[in-house]
Amino acid sequence: MQFVDEVVIYVKGGDGGRGCVAFRREKYIPKGGPCGGDGGRGGNVYLIGDESLNTLYHLRKPYRFVAERGRHGEGKKKTGRSGKDLYIKVPPGTLCFDSKSGELIGEVLNKDDKLLVARGGRGGRGNARFASPTNQAPEYAEEGEPGEEREIRLELKLLADVGLLGIPNAGKSTLLSRISAAHPKIADYPFTTLHPVVGVVEYRNRTFVVADLPGLIEGASEGAGLGLRFLRHVERCKILLHLVDLAQDPDKIVKDIEIIEKELVNYNEELLSRDRILVGTKIDYPIAKGNISLLYELAKAKNIEAVAISSHTKENLEFLMTTLYIKIWR
Numbered sequence: 217m218q219f220v221d222e223v224v225i226y227v228k229g230g231d232g233g234r235g236c237v238a239f240r241r242e243k244y245i246p247k248g249g250p251c252g253g254d255g256g257r258g259g260n261v262y263l264i265g266d267e268s269l270n271t272l273y274h275l276r277k278p279y280r281f282v283a284e285r286g287r288h289g290e291g292k293k294k295t296g297r298s299g300k301d302l303y304i305k306v307p308p309g310t311l312c313f314d315s316k317s318g319e320l321i322g323e324v325l326n327k328d329d330k331l332l333v334a335r336g337g338r339g340g341r342g343n344a345r346f347a348s349p350t351n352q353a354p355e356y357a358e359e360g361e362p363g364e365e366r367e368i369r370l371e372l373k374l375l376a377d378v379g380l381l382g383i384p385n386a387g388k389s390t391l392l393s394r395i396s397a398a399h400p401k402i403a404d405y406p407f408t409t410l411h412p413v414v415g416v417v418e419y420r421n422r423t424f425v426v427a428d429l430p431g432l433i434e435g436a437s438e439g440a441g442l443g444l445r446f447l448r449h450v451e452r453c454k455i456l457l458h459l460v461d462l463a464q465d466p467d468k469i470v471k472d473i474e475i476i477e478k479e480l481v482n483y484n485e486e487l488l489s490r491d492r493i494l495v496g497t498k499i500d501y502p503i504a505k506g507n508i509s510l511l512y513e514l515a516k517a518k519n520i521e522a523v524a525i526s527s528h529t530k531e532n533l534e535f536l537m538t539t540l541y542i543k544i545w546r
């Protein structure tokens with residue numbers, strides 16, 4: 217199933233019911249007073265957090281969500297029934313924006329969190345409300361208020377135990393395909409991965425979720441390449457695996473690491489202090505083997521852990537899994 221992390225949908229609160237114009241008609245009372253009831257309120261539209269979902273895939277069509285309208289008022293001062301509220305299920309971690317203005321309406325972070333996205337219209341007042349000493353038989357009532365309508369953009373921030381980060385071609389998707397049953401596309405050109413891919417890793421009777429994120433390039437935090445859209449997922453990953461291709465010149469290795477760090481800081485400074493492991497990849501290449509000590513030196517200077525792996529020969533993958541296992545389940 218494709219992972220969908222951004223959708224635009226149309227939402228509209230129910231219209232309010234019309235107020236009623238009516239007069240009492242009873243035996244022996246020839247001219248009764250006004251008794252038109254108010255219209256009911258239209259239903260509201262809410263987003264609600266549902267833990268069984270982890271993508272916005274179910275909302276990918278150009279959907280319209282319109283809540284039920286309020287019933288019209290009736291005679292004998294009977295208020296119309298309110299329209300039912302409408303709940304749209306979204307995975308926890310969904311941000312909601314007004315798609316025109318870009319304004320953040322709110323976020324649904326936890327299970328059962330409710331966010332009002334379109335308010336139902338008020339019901340119109342019936343003529344009973346308009347009776348006054350000067351007009352004891354008002355012949356009018358109000359229309360119901362229309363429900364609020366707008367287009368909203370939903371963005372999902374992935375919730376994963378581990379996020380794979382690195383410049384294009386670092387080997388992120390290859391690693392995911394080795395440690396989980398996921399089949400991300402792998403190729404020797406940049407930007408092979410265009411959408412995050414999530415894999416579930418099973419290790420020693422436990423499972424954890426690993427997110428393969430599209431490659432980052434210099435300026436991603438300002439929108440270059442696939443840009444910011446994917447950096448937001450990093451925010452909700454507990455552990456970051458920062459992959460760097462060791463089968464290249466030392467200068468390039470240093471530069472590749474810096475690019476990612478710079479983008480992380482630019483996006484959100486707190487991310488640099490997130491639990492991060494530097495993972496050198498492709499050590500099946502002889503030239504990469506020679507760069508392993510450099511990897512450890514760089515990691516030591518940054519005060520973070522490092523592991524050198526090959527997804528092709530599986531060298532050190534077991535060690536990497538154990539390291540993750542301990543961090544997640546300690």
Ligand SMILES: Nc1nc2c(ncn2[C@@H]2O[C@H](COP(=O)(O)OP(=O)(O)OP(=O)(O)O)[C@@H](O)[C@H]2O)c(=O)[nH]1
Pocket residue numbers: 382383384385386387388389390391401402403404405406407408409410429430431432497498499500501525526527528529
């Ligand atoms: N020799 C060798 N090649 C590898 C290894 N891991 C990945 N590769 C190759 O490196 C290239 C890029 O791998 P991907 O896994 O697609 O890289 P990515 O980081 O997901 O790239 P983007 O999705 O573009 O960001 C592919 O040709 C892989 O076969 C490895 O351990 N050894």
Ligand SMILES: [Mg+2]
Pocket residue numbers: 388389390400401402408409428429430431
């Ligand atoms: Mg990839």
